[in-house]
Amino acid sequence: MQDEGPKRVKNGKEAVVRALLEAENIVIASHESPELDAIGSSVALGIALEKLNKKVWIYNKDRLESCKFLPGYDKVKNYLPNFIPDIFCTVDCATLDRVGKEAYDFAIRTTIVNIDHHCSSDEFGTFNYIDPDASACGILIYELINEMGVEINEDIATNLYAALAKDTMCFLLPTVDKRTMKIAYDIVEKGANLGIVMRAIRYATLKKYKLFSTFISRIQIEDSILHSYLLFEDYEKIGATDEDTEDFIDMVRTIDGVRAVIFVREKTPGNLKVSLRSEKEIDVSEISRKRGGGGHKNAAGFSITCSSQTAKENILKIIEVIKDEIIKQIKSSDAQNF
């Protein structure tokens, strides 16, 4: 970036705090097909900014059923306001297009604040607070709320706990560190409602388990890589939604002998979502980034489109290609550790 003489620092916690404190109207947005880190972070930040008497509009393109128990989820709208805010603040988005086309076009008309923890994160904001070491975006939101001097109430604490629990697989992932645990301790002390969080995290429909049985029936494990897929017709047959597939990949990643997982699903006719998980030394974010996606080193994904008639063929081809790339990584890391 060119230096235009003295100007404000654009990156880091302080820059973002100052930008948020100076704004009057703020739109908060998170990625499409959200999960509890995206929504919990958005709502927690929204409540905190409201306590500072800001006019806040929380946006997400898609509804997340599991969030209906969370305090403040009723504040989240799936449409944008008819005014241009001082700030459009993204949370948990590695790239700006993750908010969806409509919100992207809206965002670029104003100042963007980007709060994120993906290793593939772009500094697309006017102001950015990006920390890939944070186990959840909720960690960064907690730190910003404290820095802004807002008292964390029970509703903020509950949303933040949901965010942390989601992105750490309930504090089981190796990304959990002292920082995560200290924050978890503090938000429990501030009254996080763990009963509500459990209902949100473990939210399921019977349709989900019916779809899961289809997913399980197609599992194959080759060269320690587990793969499976779902077609749009599987969703239709059962009446399930894409949200129902949310944790399928995490439920099978610890199957004995499995070092990586490839899960491809046809979310809507011809629209394929590829989700990847891996053991520590295997970097699936690199594989995803090459294809326009991103994520974390051991949890990443990307999307592709094809004709709905050839979805199954395409899926099987993708699985083969990705499998080969992962095998190459496994071979080179095994060779290094030999």
Ligand SMILES: [Mn+2]
């Ligand atoms: Mn996240």
